[in-house]
Amino acid sequence: MKLLPLAALLFVHAAQAQDASAVSSQINGMYPKLDAIYKDLHAHPEIAFQEERTAAKLAAEMRAIGFEVTEKVGKTGVVAIYKNGAGPTVLVRTELDGLPMEEKSGYPYASKAHALLDGKDTMVAHSCGHDVHMTAWLGAARTLVALKSQWQGTLMFIGQPAEETVSGAKAMLDDGLFKRFPKPDYAFALHSWPLAYGTIGYNSGPVSSNSDAIEITFKGRGGHGSAPDKALDPIAIAARFVVDVQTVISREKDPKEFGVVTIGAINGGTVGNIIPDTVRVRGTIRSYSPEVRAKLLAGVRRVANASAAMADAPAPDVALIAGGAAIDNSDALVKRTEGVLKKAFGDANVARMPAMTASEDFSAYVNEGVPGMFFFTGVYDPKAVAEAAKPGGKPIAFNHSPYYAPVPEPSIKTAAEAMTLAVMNVMGAAGAKP
Structure with a gap:
């Protein structure tokens, strides 16, 4: 095995630290705009395959950043492409849809939206955190374009409909996602989870059911x-x-x-x-x-x-x-990514966690032969999470609860920074594939 000399290792570590600092600075600077986008998305959720307003908003934002945008892929999906020289193509997925349920978070921007589901009126809420994901997705896209001198390749950001019905990924693939657009070399997605904000959970192999x-x-x-x-x-x-x-x-x-x-x-x-x-x-x-x-x-x-x-x-x-198959994270991609995340957030805040028993159709992209990594980001006050872990402690609301209430700023910043660093890490300064 060839070992890097100490000077080279120190250079790599210094470069990673510099990348993390630059990414954090970019996201902090744009956060007021991201906060406004988040609150708008949170207040206007739409159910599976009805995400017309949501898709249009994301498409407009991505065009403003400089992406080439195609709408209505898989009915309401969005595909945004940004080319930056030779290098790998990296897919970054967010979900667009909310849930047919009433929100009881108590937030002043809580959803009061309604929709028709099977001919019946239903309230709609972002009670699974897809609004956090979309906002972080936009933040990562903005940051990557701002720091484009530090990576090479093609960004493929997709806004996927109908994740909650485990059918949107298939709809996009059936509509030619990997034929009309470049087939990616890597794929990333994240999900908000009832962990402490500022923390990241991940695993190799199966991460969903x-x-x-x-x-x-x-x-x-x-x-x-x-x-x-x-x-x-x-x-x-x-x-x-x-x-x-x-x-x-x-x-x-x-x-x-x-x-x-x-x-x-x-x-x-x-x-x-x-x-x-x-x-x-x-x-x-x-x-x-x-x-x-x-x-x-x-x-x-x-x-x-x-x-x-x-x-x-x-x-x-x-x-x-x-429905969706279990997501099988790439061991090689996980090993390649965990180091840069631990460098940015600290070893104690980036940890392996058991597979979730819930399901996710991000697996559809991975099962097309694309190495993928699906990871989790925390959304709750660390003190509340610690209290909930005590015997008899006050529980915190899980995803799909009407009381699910992420703390926006630290949740969005962590997710956006983690995704940006994961993407930059595989595209690199030279955009080389492993």
Whole structure:
């Protein structure tokens, strides 16, 4: 193994420190503008594939920075390209969509937005932090252009729709993302997380779970609630399924392996004295490994059919809908990136963390053969995080909670700086590929 002389190592460390200082200075200087953008995005969330206003705002901002922008990729997606000489192409992804839920953060700029979802009115909120991600994405883009003398290559910043429905990445790829635009050499994405602001979490290998949706319609024969013998009760069949399907987890899956089957919605019937014809059951399956994923999918289908057969009912309609695959971070890219992040934020603030049980469709880009790194940035006051970790301590709101309330300035600054440094680190002064 060839070792660098001490002088060369000191030069590298000094250069990294200088880069971090320059990046931090740029982001601090632009923060008032970023803060205004963040509050506007937070107050005007839009749900999956309806992100028209959000996409237009990001597109306008990126054009003003100097990117070549293409809109409506994958319906509402944005692709922004900035060429700066020979070197690698680096994809940086942000999500555009909010969630169909009411916000209860108490912020003066809290969302009061509404949308139509399946024909019904719903409130909309950025309760997963995508507004933080978008703002940091813009901050990173501005900083990289301002410091373009320190790197070479092509930036490919994408604003992806419909992450919450785990369908936006596929929509962009199906619309020719890697055919109409350069296929990247690396891909980065980040996610806000209920960690202390100023901290970063990451891992090699799997960092999220496989996601598959369950949609089952159990069929019966409607009738009067006082005469169940004259009917065939699909509610009883569905109830048996909801209980029995958990044995797939407790009795079939290796207990050392992660796997979850959750039934989150049961819909059937209108009033208490009428047995309905059908009951619809919806849920989610989560796993890390392909083997566990296959076992759970097969088990859910088998238990659904068996539950109906036990009641001598027609076979149910079983739809198991593939969602996002687990994100598999590149070991080489993680090793290449963690050093520069630790140099900037300190070893104690940049740490490996277990894979999340939630799912993310950033994996769609990685599975196209692009080395990727997905990491997490904290959003809460360190004192609040420490208190929540104590027995009986006050809990902090998790992503998707109506009370999820990132502290904007330190959260956005950390995310923007971390992403900028990660990108500069792989593009380098010469833009050389490893």
